[in-house]
Amino acid sequence: MTQPSEPMATADILGALVGALAGGRIRVIDLTQTLTPEFPQIALPPEMGQCWPFRIEQVSRYDERGPSWYWNNFSCGEHTGTHFDAPNHWISGRDLPNNAVDTIAVQNFVAPACVIDCSQQALANPDYLLTVADIEAYEAAHGRIPQGAWVLMRTDWSKRQDPEAYQNFDETGQHTPGPSAEAVRFLIDQRAVLGFGSEAIGTDAGQGFHLRPPYPCHYYMHGAGRYGLQCLCNLDLLPPAGAVLICPPLKIENGSGSPLRVLALVGAVA
Amino acid sequence: MTMPLMRPARKNPMLRTRQLNLPPAARGRVALGITAAAAEGRFELQACEDCGAVQYPPREACHKCLSPRLRWQQQGGDGVLLSSTTLHHSNDMYFRERLPWRLGLVHLDAGPTLMVHLHGDVPDAVDPPVRLRVGARLDRTGQAVLIGFPTEGGAAMADDKMLREMTSDPKFRKVLVTDGKTAVGQAIVTSLVRAGADIVWVGHAEPWKKTADMQALSALPQVTLVPLDLTNGRSVVELAGAIGGKVDIVINNAEVHRTFGIAARRGIDVAKAEMDINYFGLLRLAQEFGPALRGRSADGEVGATAWVNLLSIYALSNFPPHGTFSASKSAAYSLAQCLRAEMRPAGIRVINVFPGPIDDEWNQHVPPPKVGEGALASAIVKALRDGVEDVYPGDVAQEWLERWRANPKVLERELAAGGS
Numbered sequence: 001m002t003q004p005s006e007p008m009a010t011a012d013i014l015g016a017l018v019g020a021l022a023g024g025r026i027r028v029i030d031l032t033q034t035l036t037p038e039f040p041q042i043a044l045p046p047e048m049g050q051c052w053p054f055r056i057e058q059v060s061r062y063d064e065r066g067p068s069w070y071w072n073n074f075s076c077g078e079h080t081g082t083h084f085d086a087p088n089h090w091i092s093g094r095d096l097p098n099n100a101v102d103t104i105a106v107q108n109f110v111a112p113a114c115v116i117d118c119s120q121q122a123l124a125n126p127d128y129l130l131t132v133a134d135i136e137a138y139e140a141a142h143g144r145i146p147q148g149a150w151v152l153m154r155t156d157w158s159k160r161q162d163p164e165a166y167q168n169f170d171e172t173g174q175h176t177p178g179p180s181a182e183a184v185r186f187l188i189d190q191r192a193v194l195g196f197g198s199e200a201i202g203t204d205a206g207q208g209f210h211l212r213p214p215y216p217c218h219y220y221m222h223g224a225g226r227y228g229l230q231c232l233c234n235l236d237l238l239p240p241a242g243a244v245l246i247c248p249p250l251k252i253e254n255g256s257g258s259p260l261r262v263l264a265l266v267g268a269v270a
Numbered sequence: 271m272t273m274p275l276m277r278p279a280r281k282n283p284m285l286r287t288r289q290l291n292l293p294p295a296a297r298g299r300v301a302l303g304i305t306a307a308a309a310e311g312r313f314e315l316q317a318c319e320d321c322g323a324v325q326y327p328p329r330e331a332c333h334k335c336l337s338p339r340l341r342w343q344q345q346g347g348d349g350v351l352l353s354s355t356t357l358h359h360s361n362d363m364y365f366r367e368r369l370p371w372r373l374g375l376v377h378l379d380a381g382p383t384l385m386v387h388l389h390g391d392v393p394d395a396v397d398p399p400v401r402l403r404v405g406a407r408l409d410r411t412g413q414a415v416l417i418g419f420p421t422e423g424g425a426a427m428a429d430d431k432m433l434r435e436m437t438s439d440p441k442f443r444k445v446l447v448t449d450g451k452t453a454v455g456q457a458i459v460t461s462l463v464r465a466g467a468d469i470v471w472v473g474h475a476e477p478w479k480k481t482a483d484m485q486a487l488s489a490l491p492q493v494t495l496v497p498l499d500l501t502n503g504r505s506v507v508e509l510a511g512a513i514g515g516k517v518d519i520v521i522n523n524a525e526v527h528r529t530f531g532i533a534a535r536r537g538i539d540v541a542k543a544e545m546d547i548n549y550f551g552l553l554r555l556a557q558e559f560g561p562a563l564r565g566r567s568a569d570g571e572v573g574a575t576a577w578v579n580l581l582s583i584y585a586l587s588n589f590p591p592h593g594t595f596s597a598s599k600s601a602a603y604s605l606a607q608c609l610r611a612e613m614r615p616a617g618i619r620v621i622n623v624f625p626g627p628i629d630d631e632w633n634q635h636v637p638p639p640k641v642g643e644g645a646l647a648s649a650i651v652k653a654l655r656d657g658v659e660d661v662y663p664g665d666v667a668q669e670w671l672e673r674w675r676a677n678p679k680v681l682e683r684e685l686a687a688g689g690s
Contacts, residue, residue, distance in 0.1 A: 037503075037505065040478055043479065049539055049540075053501075164480075168478075
């Protein structure tokens with residue numbers, strides 16, 4: 001019998017992982033929305049600079065423009081679709097070292113994830129703000145959030161397939177759930193999380209501009225050198241604890257974020 | 271009296287959709303002067319600066335005194351019908367399909383005698399003499415033709431069969447308005463409904479940005495909101511696939527207007543957004559809806575007929591405080607000329623509208639006079655009914671056009687100095 005104190009050889013760990021993936025004991029879940037021209041982008045007041053939506057134009061499709069091949073050109077912003085936010089995205093993180101997608105240590109792109117289920121609260125209240133009490137209730141049920149973990153707020157918002165319902169605008173702006181300023185501070189100060197992820201268009205709530213400070217998740221998380229993930233989906237397929245996220249953004253020089261594929265490794269359903 | 275046009279019966283889908291045969295289109299360079307004036311709704315003939323004679327047909331020199339000093343002069347068109355005739359036979363394919371067709375010989379009070387197409391409300395009798403008024407219109411080739419109108423028309427005068435060949439009345443037609451989000455778009459839609467349009471499809475980009483006005487618009491029974499984002503090629507393709515075969519008139523009013531020159535705003539994102547809608551949007555729309563319109567330009571009494579572009583008077587000469595917007599409209603203007611050339615063989619009229627500053631939020635700092643959305647919408651419907659090609663709504667547009675024609679270089683200098 002192996003001594004508990006004796007670490008597994010790394011080759012064995014990777015071999016076991018590959019075996020578990022091949023055998024289906026560890027499954028890969030896609031947490032990414034498909035990039036389509038119809039997927040909504042963040043909307044700012046029209047006098048401000050705007051993030052480009054995803055756009056795609058055919059170069060050729062086995063036709064006179066290229067007889068044997070099919071390919072497209074596409075354009076989008078760094079914050080289009082399911083995307084990663086780097087600390088330099090926000091003014092609070094602008095002077096931090098390694099604050100851009102190309103300089104963030106790559107180890108951070110593979111990390112555990114804790115999924116806090118707020119789907120019932122968000123169903124009742126689109127403006128729902130994750131509280132410290134929600135985090136404490138989560139920990140009472142599923143254990144303490146480990147240092148360096150992603151905290152993902154499950155709201156089932158991604159199930160809103162209709163862009164109008166997903167954006168949820170009225171004359172006072174957008175109404176989507178997000179974290180309270182206190183919850184963000186708690187996750188940074190008390191739990192040293194790696195970052196915060198959400199299903200809605202931003203890590204902050206739709207009405208986050210009216211919180212103190214405005215957009216607290218962006219302001220505090222990026223100010224503390226932490227990251228953001230937004231427009232995630234399939235969070236309902238993840239266990240509350242124990243999933244591992246693989247989420248490397250594109251290596252854009254001094255980029256503030258990037259669309260990316262977010263994958264989760266999870267154990268087989270018990 | 272002309273009988274009002276009745277709602278045409280639904281077409282028989284078993285029969286081949288009729289294709290258009292064009293009327294004779296050849297005109298000499300001098301004769302194009304009549305077309306140039308008619309494109310803006312005026313009837314002009316050459317007048318001699320030396321002896322004052324007015325002449326028709328246009329020539330290189332005065333037919334009376336041989337002076338080459340001729341200028342184009344607007345005509346009232348009043349005259350007497352000398353004779354009239356009704357064609358029951360023609361070797362020309364266009365007229366053959368539209369017989370019977372009335373022609374008249376008219377002696378203008380201004381001097382010349384000319385042959386005109388006769389409106390149905392002009393009587394045949396020449397005793398007592400019939401007074402009438404000659405006007406110029408554009409035919410399906412876009413060339414000027416002369417028409418004898420009654421001095422007093424009936425209520426349904428516009429429904430005359432011959433006149434409808436020269437115009438694009440929205441009555442009973444199906445229209446696409448590409449952007450219903452703006453006040454201008456909404457005014458265009460309600461004007462079309464008032465003008466008797468059968469269906470108005472109204473483009474609705476980014477549907478999550480809702481406005482109360484838009485909701486009210488969709489309550490009109492003629493109006494259907496459709497997803498259309500001119501920045502998204504696929505959106506244009508899909509809408510053309512869904513309704514392209516039914517659209518008779520396209521009104522492209524979608525635009526992005528920001529108020530920057532070169533130095534006033536860092537980067538090119540705003541200029542790009544302007545180009546993406548104002549120029550590339552027109553290109554995407556024309557590639558997808560153009561062929562559908564061209565194929566249906568002789569499809570019954572209310573077939574495909576016109577394409578309207580909302581440009582800007584800034585398309586003629588750059589207004590530096592709105593410099594990148596001006597450039598995008600100038601590009602759109604150039605493309606609209608290409609579209610006009612490509613639509614002409616199918617008999618589809620391309621109408622370019624060049625308003626002065628519109629009274630909207632992006633012109634908040636521009637002092638009056640500004641064009642209200644209602645006036646702009648009326649100008650568009652009037653252009654369709656009158657069959658003109660170029661419209662300049664608003665005092666500013668009229669004044670700038672005059673200055674641009676007088677001397678484009680002078681206007682450029684004046685605009686650089688602030689505009690007045």
